[in-house]
Amino acid sequence: MFYTIVLLCLYWRCLNGVFSESLSVMEGDSVTLKVDVNETDKDDEILWKFGAEKLPVAQINRAAEIFDTSDGPDGRFRDRLKLNHQTGSLTITNVTTQHAGLYKLEIIAAKLSSKTFSVSVYTRLPVPVISSNFSCSSSAIQQNCSLLCSVVNVMDVTLSWYKGNSLLSSISVSDLSISLSLPLEVEYQDKNTYSCVLNNPISNQTQHLDISKLCHTCSGTTSSYPLVSLIVLISAAVVGSLLIVAGFGIFCSCRKHRKTDQEDEVTYANLTFNKRNAQKSIKSEHDEEEVEVVYESVFYS
Incomplete structure (x- = not known):
């Protein structure tokens, strides 16, 4: 039963010529809603409608020599619609997001047929x-x-x-x-x-x-790690050199002071005076007594 209903629906759609087509377009580009030339005759009337309200945007009536396009109630189609007089195809130029939606084609002849186009408009993508x-x-x-x-x-x-x-x-x-x-x-x-x-x-x-x-x-x-390491090594070398120089200077200064102290230190030996028996001779009244004094050697250390 289910398959029978599906087949009946498909047959009804084909009988009435109802087809749908989806189109995607980049904002600023053009999109063409094509009409199959096998579906129309030179005496057929073609109507294009837009949106859920099915507002007329284009019409071809060859018998009356009418080839007309509409700007739409809000002017969104102004200077944007091109209608092919031979095929009935509709081209929308410089598309914006306002032109996205459903477009319905109606072919009025011995029987009414229609086709729906779903147009999606995408804005141009920025670079991330x-x-x-x-x-x-x-x-x-x-x-x-x-x-x-x-x-x-x-x-x-x-x-x-x-x-x-x-x-x-x-x-x-x-x-x-x-x-x-x-x-x-x-x-x-x-x-x-x-x-x-x-x-x-x-x-x-x-x-x-x-x-x-x-x-x-x-x-x-x-x-920068090698540079930092080099700077640290140089700094350490400079500090080490300064410490060595300072240590050597302190050592020399101490040595000099020690030598000076040693030079100033004098060791005195005990002096021994030996008085020998002097022979007194009276030469005259004014002669003084001769005293022989012997000094021992004194050593300095």
Whole structure:
């Protein structure tokens, strides 16, 4: 019974010529709603209608020589519609998101047939921006860099991180988003290829990650280690030299003072006076007594 109902519905749709087609277009481009020439005759009347209200936007009546397009009630189609007089196809130029929606084609002939076009309009995608929130771990071996890929003013998009061709993470949004971002953390020494991709059903924008540029602070810190070590070694050598010179100066000063003290120190030996018997001879009244005095040698040490 179910399959019978389905077949009847399909037969009814074919009988009335009701078909649907989906089209996607980038904002600013053009899109053509094509009419199959086998479905029309030169005397057929063609009507194009837009939106749920089915507002007329274009008409062809060859018998009355009418080839007309409409700007729409709000003027959104002004200078944007081109009608092919031979086929009846309708082209919309410089498309904006205001032109997204349902378009209905009606062919009025011996029987009424129609076709519906669903038009989706996507804004042009911006290139994702990758920024870094750099931090080095306490370990000298592992250094991590926190990255953030972000876009603004997007709708119906998916933002993803890829490692080579492998998907790491993604986030999607259907409504208009002021800001959309996706984090990623990598090691500074990581040699893999990373990229951030923003895409919608008809286009994509890719930003490749350059770790050496975004995490340059960590690189600079790492490369400064030899310089710091050299400075420390030089400082230690200078301080050591100064200590040696100071120690040698103190040693010489002490030695000099010690020598001076030794030179100033005099050891006196005991003096012994030996008085020998003097022979007194009286030569005259004024002659003095002769006394022989013997001094022993005195040594200085």
